[in-house]
Amino acid sequence: MFFSHLECSVPCGAGPFRARERHHTCPACGMPLFARYDMARARKWSRESLAGRRSDMWRYLEMLPIFPGETPVALGEGYTPLLRTFRLGDAVGLDCLYVKDESFNPTQSFKARGQSTAVTRAKALGATTITLPTAGNAGNAAAAYAAAAGIRCEIFMPRDAKQPFIDECRLYDANVTLVDGLITDAGKMAGAKAKELGWYDVSTLKEPYRAEGKKTMGYEIAEQLGWELPDWIIYPTGGGTGMVGMWKAFDEMEAMGWIDAKRPKMVTVQPTGCAPIVRAFEEGTERAEMWEAPDTQAHGLRVPKAIGDFLVLRAIRESGGTALKVTDRQMVDDMIAIGRLEGISAAPEGAAALSAARVLLASGRMKAHESVVLFNTGGALKYLEVLRSVS
Ligand SMILES: *Cc1c(COP(=O)(O)O)cnc(C)c1O
Numbered sequence: 001m002f003f004s005h006l007e008c009s010v011p012c013g014a015g016p017f018r019a020r021e022r023h024h025t026c027p028a029c030g031m032p033l034f035a036r037y038d039m040a041r042a043r044k045w046s047r048e049s050l051a052g053r054r055s056d057m058w059r060y061l062e063m064l065p066i067f068p069g070e071t072p073v074a075l076g077e078g079y080t081p082l083l084r085t086f087r088l089g090d091a092v093g094l095d096c097l098y099v100k101d102e103s104f105n106p107t108q109s110f111k112a113r114g115q116s117t118a119v120t121r122a123k124a125l126g127a128t129t130i131t132l133p134t135a136g137n138a139g140n141a142a143a144a145y146a147a148a149a150g151i152r153c154e155i156f157m158p159r160d161a162k163q164p165f166i167d168e169c170r171l172y173d174a175n176v177t178l179v180d181g182l183i184t185d186a187g188k189m190a191g192a193k194a195k196e197l198g199w200y201d202v203s204t205l206k207e208p209y210r211a212e213g214k215k216t217m218g219y220e221i222a223e224q225l226g227w228e229l230p231d232w233i234i235y236p237t238g239g240g241t242g243m244v245g246m247w248k249a250f251d252e253m254e255a256m257g258w259i260d261a262k263r264p265k266m267v268t269v270q271p272t273g274c275a276p277i278v279r280a281f282e283e284g285t286e287r288a289e290m291w292e293a294p295d296t297q298a299h300g301l302r303v304p305k306a307i308g309d310f311l312v313l314r315a316i317r318e319s320g321g322t323a324l325k326v327t328d329r330q331m332v333d334d335m336i337a338i339g340r341l342e343g344i345s346a347a348p349e350g351a352a353a354l355s356a357a358r359v360l361l362a363s364g365r366m367k368a369h370e371s372v373v374l375f376n377t378g379g380a381l382k383y384l385e386v387l388r389s390v391s
Contacts, residue, residue, distance in 0.1 A: 002037040033208040057216035075106040082224040087341040096371040103379030111141035114210030119145035127200035133186030135299035136165030143174035156186035164382040204239035205308040211245040218249030231370035236349040237268040238303040240312035247315035266321035269356035271296035281323035298348040326355035350376030
């Protein structure tokens with residue numbers, strides 16, 4: 001196990017910070033912290049040693065935030081199928097289209113990955129209660145992992161959250177507080193309570209470990225494609241942990257000699273009703289302004305302001321990728337297209353990745369022969385109401 005220390009993601013120059021202490025954001029500048037590993041040892045770790053290992057994300061144990069003697073809080077997260085979707089590829093005009101199907105995760109979304117690492121650390125650091133704001137999936141995952149770890153979970157959700165998400169938090173015995181306002185308002189309440197009562201805050205990128213769980217998506221895509229990354233990765237972006245995590249994973253794998261310097265073009269897709277990263281990308285700014293009055297059925301993307309916005313924008317730009325927005329109508333149509341053509345259960349957020357591929361193909365930016373991975377970040381079951389309301 002190579003986990004060694006924490007470092008500011010900016011980096012602002014402060015630190016390094018001790019991995020065995022509780023840190024949330026950079027004590028000097030308040031920005032996200034990254035977990036760092038002993039790369040001298042990591043360079044000697046061969047990817048061949050993965051053969052025969054457990055088929056969840058903890059197969060990459062050495063490069064995850066855990067120390068000898070600790071046990072991961074795990075429910076079977078990660079190592080999800082990378083499906084070659086021929087019928088969908090034919091329909092949109094792509095020869096080599098894949099869907100990374102994150103609906104296979106515990107609680108049916110990729111939020112499980114981040115909560116597995118976050119709760120593993122929270123438990124190791126002696127936390128007895130975790131807290132977070134959520135639109136739904138992050139809360140479901142946090143509640144499930146907290147239950148598995150035997151610690152309390154205090155969830156703050158916008159009052160208009162979809163009912164199945166609220167119900168599922170309660171299934172795992174989490175305490176749910178419904179908040180008037182947006183996820184950012186829920187975040188302020190969770191943060192204030194954490195400060196007051198010593199709860200361990202697992203808000204997106206306000207602790208270093210959710211991004212570590214999400215980075216395993218980058219490791220998996222490389223491993224599943226025989227250590228050659230695709231030309232494009234399309235990622236429905238809310239808080240951006242997955243983009244940030246995968247971008248970090250590619251650097252780690254290159255440093256270990258597992259992949260070469262070629263990177264996929266990273267694409268952020270957001271709804272027209274809440275597209276702060278897209279706007280910042282188009283305007284060429286380093287940070288994204290708060291999006292006023294966000295409005296979309298894809299609640300996982302209804303994030304008007306993200307603390308890690310500069311990290312997402314950095315990944316998009318360094319990769320030569322892009323950011324674009326699609327309508328809720330396009331997403332719902334593509335939920336149906338993915339279901340009808342492939343039998344895949346896609347959340348509106350996941351469907352947005354397909355909508356984005358159509359836009360990129362139509363503009364000529366993406367070519368038919370290029371390999372493309374779409375992230376189906378969650379399953380459709382908790383969103384069936386959206387389908388009914390539109391059809
Ligand atoms: C949270 C969520 C997203 C956005 O993920 P980030 O890593 O926060 O950008 C996308 N899709 C679904 C289904 C989600 O729950």
